[in-house]
Amino acid sequence: MIPNLSEPSGWLPLFFLVAMGIAMVAYVVLDGYDLGVGILLNQASESEKDIMISSIGPFWDANETWLVLGVGVLLIAFPMAHGIILTELYLPVGIMLAGLILRGVSFDFRAKAHLSQKSVWNFLFFFGSFLAAASQGVMVGREVIGFDSGYLGWIFSFIVALCLPAGYALLGAGWLIMKTSGDLQLKAVGWARRCLLLTALGVGIISVATPFFSAEIAAKWFNFPNVFFLLPFPVLTLACFVLIDLSLLKMQRNKPAPVWIPFALSVAIFVLAFLGIAYSMFPYIVVDKMTIWEAASATESLWVIFWGAVVVLPTIIGYTIYSYKIFWGKTEPLSYY
Numbered sequence: 001m002i003p004n005l006s007e008p009s010g011w012l013p014l015f016f017l018v019a020m021g022i023a024m025v026a027y028v029v030l031d032g033y034d035l036g037v038g039i040l041l042n043q044a045s046e047s048e049k050d051i052m053i054s055s056i057g058p059f060w061d062a063n064e065t066w067l068v069l070g071v072g073v074l075l076i077a078f079p080m081a082h083g084i085i086l087t088e089l090y091l092p093v094g095i096m097l098a099g100l101i102l103r104g105v106s107f108d109f110r111a112k113a114h115l116s117q118k119s120v121w122n123f124l125f126f127f128g129s130f131l132a133a134a135s136q137g138v139m140v141g142r143e144v145i146g147f148d149s150g151y152l153g154w155i156f157s158f159i160v161a162l163c164l165p166a167g168y169a170l171l172g173a174g175w176l177i178m179k180t181s182g183d184l185q186l187k188a189v190g191w192a193r194r195c196l197l198l199t200a201l202g203v204g205i206i207s208v209a210t211p212f213f214s215a216e217i218a219a220k221w222f223n224f225p226n227v228f229f230l231l232p233f234p235v236l237t238l239a240c241f242v243l244i245d246l247s248l249l250k251m252q253r254n255k256p257a258p259v260w261i262p263f264a265l266s267v268a269i270f271v272l273a274f275l276g277i278a279y280s281m282f283p284y285i286v287v288d289k290m291t292i293w294e295a296a297s298a299t300e301s302l303w304v305i306f307w308g309a310v311v312v313l314p315t316i317i318g319y320t321i322y323s324y325k326i327f328w329g330k331t332e333p334l335s336y337y
Contacts, residue, residue, distance in 0.1 A: 002283055003293055012306060013296035016077035017285070019309055023070035025274050029171070029267050030063040030320070036172020038103060038129025039165055040191055041122060048184045049122055053107070055179040055331040060107070062323060064100065065316060076305055081285040081295035088147045089139050096135040102128030130165055137164030144206060144277055145213040146287030156209050163202025167270065170195040174263030177251070179331045185259075189251045192244070192262055199266075200241050203273055207234070210280050214288055217280045230279075237272045240265040 003010040034056040041049055075082045086093065102124055110121035141157030173192035177185055211218035221230060244265045250257040283291045296302065 008303065009299045010293070012299060012302040013077065013292045015306065016073055016296070016302065016309070017292050019313060020070050020073040020077070021274070021278060022313070023066045023073060025271060026320075027063070027066035027070060028270055028274070030059070030066060032133075032168045032270065033171035033175040033263070034060040034063055035129045035133050035165075036168035036170065037175060038125050038172070039133060039169045040172050040176070040188075041126045041129070043191060044184065044187065046118075048187070051180060051184060051331055052176065053110070053125075055176060058323060058327040061104075062320065065320075069312075069316065073309075077297055077302060078285055078292065078295040079297055081290055081292075084286050084290065085143070089142060092135040092138040092142070096132050096139070099128045099131030099133075099135060103132065133165035133168045134161045137161035140164060140206075144210050144281070144287070146289060148213055153213065156205070156213075159205055160202060163198055163205065166195045166198035167202060167266075170199045171263065171266050171270070174266045178259050178263055181330060186252075189248050189262075193248050193252070196241065196245060196248070199269070203237060203269065206273065207276065210277070214280075216288060220280065233272055233276050237269055240269045240272070 005011050005014065037052050037056050041052060044052055074085070106121045106125035106128060110118055110125060137160040138157050141160035142153070145153050145156060147153075170192055173188045173195060176188035177192065180188065211221050220226060244262050247257045247261040247265075251259075281287055283293070285292045285295050297305075
C-alpha cells in the first residue's frame with residue numbers, strides 16, 4: 001500500500017500531505033480564535049465589543065490565508081481527492097464561504113455605518129462567525145467518517161457542528177484573556193469555563209466515533225501494542241483540559257496564574273486532536289477509499305509544485321510570525337481615525 005519513499009513518486013505526495021496538514025492546523029488555530037472572538041461577541045457590552053474586534057483586527061484577514069493554502073494544495077497535489085471531497089462537502093463549503101464573506105463585510109461596516117445600525121452589524125459578525133464555524137464542524141464530521149451516508153453519520157456530523165464552535169470560542173476566550181484586562185478579561189475567563197465542557201465533549205465524540213465507523217482505524221488504535229504507544233494522546237489531552245480548568249478557576253478567584261496558559265493549552269488540544277485524526281486516516285485521504293498516492297498528481301507535476309511550495313510556505317510562516325511580533329501586547333480600544 002505504501003510505495004518506496006526513497007523515490008519521488010513516494011515522498012512527494014507525503015510532502016504535500018504534510019504541507020496541507022500544516023496549513024489546516026494553522027488555519028484551525030489562528031482563524032479559530034478570531035472566529036471564537038466573533039462567536040463570543042454577543043456576550044459583551046458595546047464598548048467591550050470594540051476592544052474584542054480590535055484584538056483580532058491586525059490578524060483575522062491574514063489568518064484565512066492558511067485556508068486558501070490548504071485547499072490549494074488539495075486541488076493541485078491531490079486533484080482526484082479534491083473532486084470527491086468538494087462534491088461531498090459542496091453545501092457546507094458554500095455555507096462556510098457565505099459566513100466568511102458576511103464576517104468580512106460586517107467587520108468594516110460596523111465601524112462605518114450609522115451608530116443606530118452598529119448593533120445589526122455586530123450581530124451579523126457574530127452570525128457569520130458561528131455559521132462558518134458550524135459548517136466547518138459538519139465538514140470535519142463528514143471527512144473523518146469517510147462521508148458515511150447513514151443517519152448515524154449525519155447525527156455525528158451535526159454534533160461536531162455544535163462542538164467545534166465551542167472549541168473556537170474556547171480559543172477566542174483564551175486569546176481575550178491574554179489580550180485584554182479588567183472586566184472583559186474576567187468575562188473571558190467565565191466564557192472559557194463554559195466552553196470547556198462542550199469542547200471536551202466534541203473531542204471525546206470524535207475519538208469514539210472515528211474507530212466506530214472504520215474497522216481499519218479501530219485496529220490501528222486498539223490492537224496490541226499500538227494501544228500502549230498511543231496512550232499519551234488521550235492522557236495529554238485530558239491533562240490539558242484539567243490544567244485549563246484549574247488555571248481558569250484561579251483567575252476567577254483572583255489568584256495569580258499565567259494568562260497565556262488557557263490559550264496555549266487550548267492550542268495543544270487542537271493539535272493533539274489533529275494528530276490523532278491524521279494517524280487514524282493515514283495513508284488515506286478519503287477514509288477507506290483513496291490513499292494519498294492514488295489521489296496524487298503526476299510526479300512531474302508535483303516536482304513543479306514542490307519548488308513553489310518550498311518558497312511560499314516559509315514565506316507565509318515568516319510574515320505570520322512577524323505580524324504577531326509587531327502587534328503583540330494588550331489591546332487598545334479600536335479606532336478608525
